[in-house]
Amino acid sequence: MKKVLSSILVLSIIAIFVSGCTSSKDASNTGDKKGKYNVITTTTMLSDMTKSIGGDFVEVKGLMGPGVDPHLYKASAGDVSLMQKADMVVYNGLHLEGKMGEVFEQLDGGGKLIVSVANGIKEEKLLNSQDASISHDPHIWFDVNIWKDASIELAKGLKKLDKEHEKEYDENLKNYLVELDELDAYIKERTLELPKENRVLITAHDAFNYFGRAYGYDVRGLQGISTASEAGTSDVRELANFIVERKIKAVFIESSVPKKNIEALQEAVKAKGFDVKIGGELYSDSIGDKGSKAETYIGTFKSNIDTIVDALK
Ligand SMILES: [Zn+2]
Known part of the structure; x- marks a missing residue:
């Protein structure tokens, strides 16, 4: 963890240095297509959700690939760098990304727009965890109705990031929620x-x-x-x-x-x-x-x- 923290420190200094000459939207500071916001997500579920709601206005990069266990995932120095350079960072929260907590805290302290989709879910909907080190069960994507709340929270973040396209994000969200309702019906x-x-x-x-x-x-x-x-x-x-x-x-x-x-x-x-x-x-x-x-x-x-x-x- 020490190593991660020191790399965050170094990167923060670089970020401060670099941020003077880049504005968020047109910066393309990770070399992505011009005019898109760079959004970094942790899990594959969140990458997919962000692509669905962000549509044409965001370039999504997920840190974890298919089959990766988020409970055990450690952010590499490269990941931290990507998050530092991103316009927005999206994570699940509720300690799903159990080894990344301090990274998010550091980013938050640096004024980065970071969204934990779990913040959009009312506490009474959350299940308690039997694991003493975690207060709530983080696997919120397995109840489609709760995942709808998470989608709404993500859309809020996108609208904060890019006020210009508020309408489009609302439209994408509306369509996504319809698809989620259909999924819910299929499961039942x-x-x-x-x-x-x-x-x-x-x-x-x-x-x-x-x-x-x-x-x-x-x-x-x-x-x-x-x-x-x-x-x-x-x-x-x-x-x-x-x-x-x-x-x-x-x-x-x-x-x-x-x-x-x-x-x-x-x-x-x-x-x-x-x-x-x-x-x-x-x-x-x-x-x-x-x-x-x-x-x-x-x-x-x-x-x-x-x-x-x-x-x-
Ligand atoms: Zn799990």
């Missing part, structure tokens, strides 16, 4: 294909609690809210017992978490004389790769609900 519709007792979702880490509350699934994760904590053997045993008792058909691996824990769980179930299959891979803390059908937030959520319902039917 597919869920109806499952008998109530089959609506049990077991995954590698506790990313799906908002999903469970919003769409009526009993959700169990092998690891905690953050992937920083390891799953213990007693966690595996307990969950294995639960699977055998409830005769759960499938458990799921996650795109941003190694699959070894879920495989250990499957073995533990087998040792008790029951077979649980791996129902497929869910995108948890990142959206899909380019070229997959899951390269947008909406595509990712559709892919997840299809995988879940098809495996548990």
Whole structure:
């Protein structure tokens, strides 16, 4: 962390030096297309949201690629430099980016426009975290209605950044919210294909609690809210017992978490004389790769609900 802080310090000095000769909009100070605002986002969900609402007026650069675990992600000196030079920085908040807190604090102190989309969500909508070091569960994108609030918060930031195009951002937001409503309806519709007792979702880490509350699934994760904590053997045993008792058909691996824990769980179930299959891979803390059908937030959520319902039917 010391290293990061000192590089922030150096970069702050450079930024002060450089900012004298660049104004935000036409600066193109990261070499992007002229006339666009440079927006840096942390997670892939936020990159996608910012592209959807920012439209033609922003150049979005995401720090984390598909499959990257945001709980463990550390900002490199290059990342800090990008954020320093950006017109706006967007992050999730609620300690999702657990290793980047001090970087955001430093940026905030430097007067940079930074938006934590979690600030747009009323506290009573947030789930508490069982993890003592985190107050709320940060996986807010798994309840589409909460993600709508996050989108509204992002649009507020864009309008602050670029007052000239307020109308366009409002229009883009309106369209995006309609798409999110359609997604919400799709998830509910597919869920109806499952008998109530089959609506049990077991995954590698506790990313799906908002999903469970919003769409009526009993959700169990092998690891905690953050992937920083390891799953213990007693966690595996307990969950294995639960699977055998409830005769759960499938458990799921996650795109941003190694699959070894879920495989250990499957073995533990087998040792008790029951077979649980791996129902497929869910995108948890990142959206899909380019070229997959899951390269947008909406595509990712559709892919997840299809995988879940098809495996548990
Ligand atoms: Zn997570």
